[in-house]
Amino acid sequence: MQEKINQFTSEINSFQPKSNDELESFRIRFLGTKGIMKDLFEAFKTVSAEDKRILGKVLNEFKQMAEAKYQILKESLETVEKSTDSDLDLTLPGVGFEPGGRHPLSLVRKEIIEIFKKLGFNVAEGPEIEDDWHNFSALNFPEEHPARDMQDTFFIKKGGEKGDIALRTHTSSVQVRMMEAGKPPFRAIMPGRVYRNEAISARAHCFFHQVEGLYIDENVSFADLKQTLFHFVQELFGEGTKVRFRPSYFPFTEPSAEMDISCSICKGDGCQFCKHSGWVEILGCGMVDPNVLENCNIDSKKFTGYAFGMGIERITNLKYQIKDLRLFSENDIRFLKQFQSEMI
Numbered sequence: 038m039q040e041k042i043n044q045f046t047s048e049i050n051s052f053q054p055k056s057n058d059e060l061e062s063f064r065i066r067f068l069g070t071k072g073i074m075k076d077l078f079e080a081f082k083t084v085s086a087e088d089k090r091i092l093g094k095v096l097n098e099f100k101q102m103a104e105a106k107y108q109i110l111k112e113s114l115e116t117v118e119k120s121t122d123s124d125l126d127l128t129l130p131g132v133g134f135e136p137g138g139r140h141p142l143s144l145v146r147k148e149i150i151e152i153f154k155k156l157g158f159n160v161a162e163g164p165e166i167e168d169d170w171h172n173f174s175a176l177n178f179p180e181e182h183p184a185r186d187m188q189d190t191f192f193i194k195k196g197g198e199k200g201d202i203a204l205r206t207h208t209s210s211v212q213v214r215m216m217e218a219g220k221p222p223f224r225a226i227m228p229g230r231v232y233r234n235e236a237i238s239a240r241a242h243c244f245f246h247q248v249e250g251l252y253i254d255e256n257v258s259f260a261d262l263k264q265t266l267f268h269f270v271q272e273l274f275g276e277g278t279k280v281r282f283r284p285s286y287f288p289f290t291e292p293s294a295e296m297d298i299s300c301s302i303c304k305g306d307g308c309q310f311c312k313h314s315g316w317v318e319i320l321g322c323g324m325v326d327p328n329v330l331e332n333c334n335i336d337s338k339k340f341t342g343y344a345f346g347m348g349i350e351r352i353t354n355l356k357y358q359i360k361d362l363r364l365f366s367e368n369d370i371r372f373l374k375q376f377q378s379e380m381i
């Protein structure tokens with residue numbers, strides 16, 4: 038009997054079923070009601086009392102071993118089944134991974150930055166939550182200026198140390214931060230998001246993006262401003278783009294101007310976008326008002342400078358002929374996909 042048990046033990050140890058059927062045959066053969074185990078226990082009854090003492094233990098251990106082996110094999114077959122069964126078809130092609138692209142506003146911001154960087158302008162940023170001083174007062178806005186109105190500005194808190202706290206309405210606030218923090222000369226552009234309390238429509242939004250420019254040094258003139266902006270426009274919209282300056286008013290510049298370019302869509306012939314005038318306004322600019330320089334502790338007798346500010350949305354509209362501002366923030370993948378090839 039001992040010999041038989043040894044033989045069965047090695048058979049069980051080397052058994053490796055490939056299917057549930059094979060395992061079931063194994064169970065029936067060894068553990069079934071008419072199986073080997075049953076026979077052995079039957080035979081055990083007939084051995085001498087002396088052999089019983091030794092064989093009893095051996096037989097019990099053999100039974101436990103056979104049952105444990107069956108359990109282990111059963112579980113491992115189940116896990117193999119789970120991972121290969123089901124609807125998993127390993128021959129199917131993989132799910133395509135689409136590369137992302139830059140947002141059109143980011144593309145244009147990057148282009149603007151690159152052009153000015155080549156002219157020696159640094160890039161600076163400032164906070165979107167601003168106080169009255171940096172957004173208005175230091176920029177020479179009179180106390181009663183309509184831009185300070187609740188209608189335009191999103192106020193956050195009344196009466197901070199430097200006036201009411203609000204979401205900045207323009208990036209001109211970064212000029213002030215820059216001038217306060219350093220000493221001239223300054224030559225920087227300041228891209229960023231700005232907020233205004235406007236009803237959202239195709240032509241207006243409660244947030245948009247601007248790029249501010251500032252150049253302060255000795256003997257900076259309006260001619261420098263014109264030449265810099267002329268060069269910028271040729272780079273961004275192509276050689277031959279015309280520019281014109283119209284007198285305007287901003288509290289922080291004197292004199293002030295608005296700059297138009299020949300419509301890049303109809304090339305000046307007149308179209309819906311330029312309202313058939315052939316010209317579109319793209320930015321405001323001027324010579325920094327001496328009051329602003331003095332507010333930032335810069336000697337206005339020694340230093341002069343120019344500033345300009347443009348909306349990135351407006352320039353993107355022109356470059357890509359986008360007519361509805363809302364498209365920029367809706368995250369419609371069909372719109373965004375059109376810019377995917379332009380991964381500059």
Ligand code: DAH
Nearest residue numbers: 207209321322323344345346
């Ligand atoms: N801050 C102006 C605006 O939001 C734009 C602007 C105009 C900026 C003239 C300037 C400037 O720096 O000189 O409409």
